[in-house]
Amino acid sequence: MFDCILIANRGEIACRVIRTCRRLGIRTVAVYSEADASAQHVRLADEAWPIGGPRPADSYLRGDAIIEVAKKTGAQAIHPGYGFLSENTGFARACAAAGIVFIGPRPESIDAMGSKAAAKALMEKHGVPLVPGYHGDNQDPGHLAEQAAKTGFPLMIKAASGGGGKGMRIVRDAGAFAEALASAQREAASAFGDTRVILERYVEHPRHIEFQVFGDTHGHVIHLNERECSAQRRYQKVLEETPSPFLEIDSRARMGEAAVAAAQAVDYVGAGTVEFIVAQDGEFFFMEMNTRLQVEHPVTEETLGLDLVEWQLRIAAGGYLPLAQGDVQARGHAIEVRLYAEDPEQNFLPGSGKLTHLRLPEPSPHVRLDAGVVEGDTVSIFYDPMIAKLIVFDRDRPRALERLREALAACEIVGPASNIAFLERLVRHPAVVEGKIDTGYLDRHLDQFLKGATPSTDGDVFAAATAVLLDEEARATAAPGDPHSPWAANDAWRNAHPGKRLVALVVDGERRDIAAYGHDGTYHLRSGEASTEVSGARLANGVLTARFDGHAHRLRVHLDAGHVAVHDTAGFRHAFDRAPAFAWILADAVGDDRLLAPMPGRIVLVRVKPGDTVTAGQDLLVMEAMKMELALKAPRDGTIESVGAAQGDFVEADRVLVRLAANDQA
Structure with a gap:
């Protein structure tokens, strides 16, 4: 086994590899860009070295700089993680030339499978079904x-x-x-x-099912069962699970044999994933092979009780596969979702910024977290905006889904927008619960998973206001000072008016004032024409218990100085901003004469020029940000007055990219 390895990656995968190495007594070396100087993988590794600027091309894609660090530190092997250089044959060969083990397949295998075109030609020769x-x-x-x-x-x-x-x-x-x-x-x-x-x-309504394969240097190849990844949005996996709720024993066996045959065709060594498109009638077709460890590998680990990173290390060091095919025995059901800094209500626009508050569920035999950030860290604009992977395990699928719902409800993220509420709706949707989702389902029915699918009710608003009142009273009681002072009382007495307090929340972008009378868990709340009587309200450990008009509820609540979120009785999250009770300053909305950059990024295409006439919704520019292309559209009909960016420009958030002639609105 190796004494020291270098991890040529960042974020949660680097942290994941470090954990296994620490358990095995292997010293770890991390590398980092200027943007990652304070990142968690830098703090967790035994030592870490800078390798360049914040852009991947200036750091994590610099194979020469990474190999130089490996030489300086005495690292015997390099683990590439996934992404970046993990499937780069030039880097794999450069490692070998430097006398450093590349913890992955042979360069020839990467070449064969790294090109989808070449892989399909090879699979065709070996009788693997193709689309x-x-x-x-x-x-x-x-x-x-x-x-x-x-x-x-x-x-x-x-x-x-x-x-x-x-x-x-x-x-x-x-x-x-x-x-x-x-x-x-x-x-x-x-x-x-x-x-x-x-x-x-294009196979209509397909399912996406992949098989984890492993090979060693002694000619042995096995598969470690399947993962279903059919819940996708724009081809990005949203939920992964094993076993697949779609496959039967016979189809699972046939696909497993095809996956092993695909790996054997390229004399595969290490961890890989053979991915299939599966039609509704069960017919399956080879799609591609990923010659690396996958983001979703933890679900396989949870059902098999294995550490796949340890397998990678032992096989790269010349060891044999720890199991034969007949010894692979799965138990239970595992599901993974990814917590991202992105805004589902704004077309999943990636976010960035400081995680001012980050609370995740406690790890347990049923809940696993693979994260690369902690509270106070910053989600960078330069890399994938994933915050953490949340993995749950239980003895069957219904119980695993319930574990996932509970775990998501325990998550709190304040800072950049997140996809937690979207995931909570996802895991309650009938298509997911019944295991009947296909790869295009989310894109076809996206509105069913967004905030509008579960609008906030008066009851949700009153529950949030009750939590705010209880929190304010608790803070007043705990505040230092004279406990006998009338100004420290929390009994709702007020000079010159009958104990009225005001809670102001932002509901669907609009201020909502809730007048409150009472104290200590007993309140009369009124907002507009709606009202409720609250009694027996208590807030402890993030749980609100109260009777609203005599009906008792137990609701999970998250709140801080600026926000409050309530899970309704169906488990859906409703988040509100807290506004000043007696001061409201309306933000002057950006007029529809300007198109602003929604986030930092690079302009890859400019479709218009001054003087052009455009219509509302027409594509004006294309921006690349966080590895995605974003089409920026005209806010209204009009004439282009000016264009503030050119192809290739890197722009900051809120920069004016296009201005429309004001007199168009006359």
Whole structure:
């Protein structure tokens, strides 16, 4: 076994690898960019070295700088994590040339599977089922358009290199093909440095099921069962689980055999994932192979009781697979979701900023957290905005889903917007609960998972106000000073008026005043025409118990100086900002003459120029931010007065990108 390894990655995966190494007594070396100088992986490693600027190309993609650090520190091996250099054959070969073990497959295997086109050609030779399409070398747009017509519509354009949903577009008719191709190629070039694409017939309502495979240097290859990843939004996995609720014993066996055959075809060593598209009738097709550890590997670990990072280390050191295929025995059900700094209500716009408050559920035999940040850390604009992976385990799927609901309810994130409320609606949706979701379901029915699907009621607002009142009274009682002073009393007595207090909340973007009479858990609340009588209210350990008009409720509550969130009786989260009780300053909304940058990013395409006439919703610019392309649209009909950015510019948030002529609104 190795004495020291370098981890050529960041965030939660670097922290994950460090934990296993520490358990095995292996010294760890981290590398970091300027943006990550105070990151958790830097703090957890035994030592850490700077390797460049904040952009990945200036740091985490600098293989030469990383290998130089490995040499200086005496690291015998490099673990690439996932993303960045994990599937880079040049880096794998450079490690070997430097006498350093690359903890991953052989470069030849990465080459064979790293290109979707080459992988499909190889799988075709070995009899693995393929989706009809084109994976040839001729990348001329005219030739690709001809092949698209032969394949038939709808079809999928996919980047030949990489994964993670980057460079993928669904095209439903020939007229949309050229623009979709150009967009996919731009995104692929940015993410992978490779504009090549493949074309595939688009299977309607497919499921996405992948198999974890492992091989050693002694010729043994096995699979470690499947993971279903059908809950996706824009090809990004949202929920992963094992076992699949869709597969039966026979289909699971056939897919497992195909996965092993795919790995054997490239003499595979280490951890990999063979991914399949599965039609509603159960027919399955090879999609791609990821020659690295996957983000969702913890669900496999939880059901098998294994540490896959330890397997990687032992196999890279020349060891044998710890198990034969017949010894792989799964138990229970595991589910993973990813907590992101993103705003589902704003088209999942990635967020950044300081995590001023971060509370996650306590780890237990049923709840696991893989995180790369803690409270006070900053989610950077330069990398993926994931905060943590939340993994739950129980003896069957219904119990695991209930564990997940409870764990999500215990999460609090204050700072950048998060997707927690979206995930809470997701795990309660009938399509997910019944295991009937396909890869396009979320995109087709997204409105069912957003805030509007569970609007706040008067009851939610009154529950939030009750929590605020109890919190204020508790703080007043605990405040230092003369306990006998009448000004320290929390009994609602007020000079010159009958004990009225005001709680102000922002509900759906509008101020809502709740007048409160009473104290110590007994209140009369009124807001507009609505009112309620509250009795027996108590707030302890994030739980509000109270009777509202005689009906008792137990509700989970999160609150701080600026926010309050209440889970209703169905378990849905309703979050409100707290406003000053007696002062309200309306923010002057940005007029619809300007289009602002929603976040820092790079302008990759400018579609308009001064003098152009545009319509509301028309694409004006395309921005790349946090590894995503964002189409920025006209706020109204009008004429372009000025354009404030050019292709290639890096812009800060709120920069004016386009200005419309004001007289258009006359």
